[in-house]
Amino acid sequence: MFPVNRYRRLRKNDTIRRMVRETSLSADDFIYPLFVTFGKGVRKPISSMPGCFQESIDEAVKNAKESYALGIPSIILFGIPEHKDELGTGAYDENGVVQNAIKAIKDAVPDLYVITDVCMCEYTNHGHCGVIEKGEVENDKTLRLLAMEAVSHAKAGADMVAPSDMMDGRVGAIRGALDENGFGGIPIMAYAAKYASGFYGPFREAAESTPQFGDRRSYQMDPANRREALREISLDIQEGADVVMVKPALSYLDIIADARASFAIPLAAYNVSGEYSMVKAAEQLGWIDGKRVMIEILTSIRRAGADLILTYHAKEAAEIING
Ligand code: PBG
Numbered sequence: 001m002f003p004v005n006r007y008r009r010l011r012k013n014d015t016i017r018r019m020v021r022e023t024s025l026s027a028d029d030f031i032y033p034l035f036v037t038f039g040k041g042v043r044k045p046i047s048s049m050p051g052c053f054q055e056s057i058d059e060a061v062k063n064a065k066e067s068y069a070l071g072i073p074s075i076i077l078f079g080i081p082e083h084k085d086e087l088g089t090g091a092y093d094e095n096g097v098v099q100n101a102i103k104a105i106k107d108a109v110p111d112l113y114v115i116t117d118v119c120m121c122e123y124t125n126h127g128h129c130g131v132i133e134k135g136e137v138e139n140d141k142t143l144r145l146l147a148m149e150a151v152s153h154a155k156a157g158a159d160m161v162a163p164s165d166m167m168d169g170r171v172g173a174i175r176g177a178l179d180e181n182g183f184g185g186i187p188i189m190a191y192a193a194k195y196a197s198g199f200y201g202p203f204r205e206a207a208e209s210t211p212q213f214g215d216r217r218s219y220q221m222d223p224a225n226r227r228e229a230l231r232e233i234s235l236d237i238q239e240g241a242d243v244v245m246v247k248p249a250l251s252y253l254d255i256i257a258d259a260r261a262s263f264a265i266p267l268a269a270y271n272v273s274g275e276y277s278m279v280k281a282a283e284q285l286g287w288i289d290g291k292r293v294m295i296e297i298l299t300s301i302r303r304a305g306a307d308l309i310l311t312y313h314a315k316e317a318a319e320i321i322n323g
Helices: 007-011 014-020 057-069 097-108 139-156 170-180 198-207 227-238 250-262 273-284 290-304 314-322
Strands: 030-037 043-045 053-056 074-080 113-118 131-133 136-138 160-163 189-194 243-247 267-271 308-311
Touching (some): 030 057, 057 074, 113 139, 139 170, 189 227, 189 250, 250 267, 267 290, 273 290
Parallel strands (some): 160 189
Antiparallel strands (some): 043 053
């Protein structure tokens, strides 16, 4: 009790604050998302995500090298194909944009851990995450395509696959297909608790994956639900997920904390496009100190319990952390 207890004693200077700090942030925690497109020498700025680009493979290779040099161990690849169609055939094409990007990046930076986003929405002309039948996304037919996509990424040399579609049973389907094709050693990071969120807005410009009708509420989770996240995560673990993810991160820190308390599995959180763009926009207006807010947000995601953070801030944050 005061005056015996004075908490300000341990806040006196930076050295003692460092000594009693409970949460650490390191470049090791980051997974950096890249948007890979067709062509050569392309580095097209994404207007709603300042500092992010759609890049052709040659440019993505440079970006991957820079990221690794900053101490970021991993990237996650999203593909923007030249052609989109009803069944998203670009997603599982052995010569697809992501498949070729994996090969080029692994050739150039073999130790960089390459994760791939496994989903249909960037490859379908309707922008949904699966096969459409009678105006709805057909769950079980989509599983086969997702499995083909994951196997094609593994064949190209991906280190890990990350399904983000939110179909029921996809982790099991992908695990089975990987195992049957000799990829038993490739882990799955499941977007386990992925909410139908307005925070994905800028990403859909980046990945050109806006649904052409309806929305994703019939497969992604309702933002109002907390307990359901634990059921989703537990199911994905039973189906063979090696890492589970909560997405988005910032409005879902309670979900991250619940997941951390309930499961011993490595936990990732996706600091999504809208969270990133809000910081950039407020910084551009001079309303916040963007760098300080960025570090505070990333620290809060770690404090909530995430081991890994997928973030567009990865490079700028690594630069600050590295000093
Ligand atoms: C694909 C996918 C999305 C994101 C990651 N994978 C978009 C969506 O579900 O609409 C969002 C990432 C972000 O906003 O940064 N299904």
